[in-house]
Amino acid sequence: MTLPGFPDAAPLAGLAGGLLIGLSAALMLLGLGRIAGVSGLAARATGLADSTLPRVAAFAFVVGLPLGALVVMLFTGTLTPQFADPITLVIAGLLVGFGTRLGSGCTSGHGVCGMSRLSQRSLVATATFIASGVATVAIANALGLGFRP
Amino acid sequence: MIRTVIVTLLAGTLFGAGLTVGGMTDPARVIGFLDLFGDWDPTLAFVMAGAVAVMVVAWAVQKRLAHPLFAQKFSLPDRTDLDPRLVGGAVLFGVGWGIAGLCPGPGLAALAIAPLPAAIFCAAMLAGMALHRFGFDGD
Numbered sequence: 330m331t332l333p334g335f336p337d338a339a340p341l342a343g344l345a346g347g348l349l350i351g352l353s354a355a356l357m358l359l360g361l362g363r364i365a366g367v368s369g370l371a372a373r374a375t376g377l378a379d380s381t382l383p384r385v386a387a388f389a390f391v392v393g394l395p396l397g398a399l400v401v402m403l404f405t406g407t408l409t410p411q412f413a414d415p416i417t418l419v420i421a422g423l424l425v426g427f428g429t430r431l432g433s434g435c436t437s438g439h440g441v442c443g444m445s446r447l448s449q450r451s452l453v454a455t456a457t458f459i460a461s462g463v464a465t466v467a468i469a470n471a472l473g474l475g476f477r478p
Numbered sequence: 479m480i481r482t483v484i485v486t487l488l489a490g491t492l493f494g495a496g497l498t499v500g501g502m503t504d505p506a507r508v509i510g511f512l513d514l515f516g517d518w519d520p521t522l523a524f525v526m527a528g529a530v531a532v533m534v535v536a537w538a539v540q541k542r543l544a545h546p547l548f549a550q551k552f553s554l555p556d557r558t559d560l561d562p563r564l565v566g567g568a569v570l571f572g573v574g575w576g577i578a579g580l581c582p583g584p585g586l587a588a589l590a591i592a593p594l595p596a597a598i599f600c601a602a603m604l605a606g607m608a609l610h611r612f613g614f615d616g617d
Binding site for chain 2: 332335337338339340341342343344345346347348349350351352353354355356357358359360361362363364365367368370371372375377378380381382383385386387389390391392393394395396397398399400401402409410411412413415417418419420421422423424425426427428429430431432433435436437439440441442443444445446448449450453454455457458459460461462463464465466467469470475476477
């Protein structure tokens with residue numbers, strides 16, 4: 330199915346992927362009583378954050394992420410997408426790592442888990458990082474620096 | 479303990495599968511969503527809508543539970559104040575998200591898809607987290 334006006338969009342695949350992510354977050358919430366926040370779990374797994382969640386449990390979540398991607402690739406044979414050049418990846422990684430810790434969360438914790446419980450902090454954080462991302466892409470495009478594979 | 483690890487491994491795997499199914503491990507999809515004033519790709523909005531829809535139900539169920547199924551109590555964020563760190567952190571995160579089209583989940587999931595670029599991003603991300611932990615916020 331294509332979306333009128335957006336021939337490249339994949340709305341059904343997006344929705345299906347979103348449902349799986351929602352199930353994952355629901356499992357963390359109802360199973361363990363915790364937020365499925367990837368930045369927090371990654372920091373906990375590597376000893377860069379304190380939590381009552383055992384490090385090995387956070388590590389298992391982090392290991393699951395590429396495992397899940399691998400399972401899907403085995404079934405669908407997803408083509409390898411293009412990634413930015415190494416220097417851009419390093420700058421982006423530093424900003425994402427520092428920023429998500431300073432801002433207490435990323436797209437999963439604030440975006441999925443926080444917004445769905447109408448947390449004021451998460452609504453503000455999500456609106457802010459989307460606005461910041463939109464501005465970044467617009468500026469990069471205007472300067473002819475935009476990475477858009 | 480072993481039950482907790484099984485649950486987080488399963489949740490992480492579901493999460494990584496969802497990101498991949500939804501196209502979020504492809505930086506082009508994410509940058510396309512952020513390219514609001516250019517060639518906009520709304521796919522990410524559908525991913526977010528699907529995930530939030532399930533979680534709205536999960537939060538409603540959570541309110542009726544005395545404790546989680548596999549843990550003794552809920553350990554959930556309860557802060558409601560807005561502070562400069564929240565907004566400043568989100569601004570920095572957004573810039574990084576916009577220049578490479580990766581946030582933490584897809585960056586880690588992509589280790590199975592494009593190991594070298596994903597490893598570079600993830601190593602830098604952990605360095606950024608360490609910088610926050612030991613440099614900026616060493617309390």
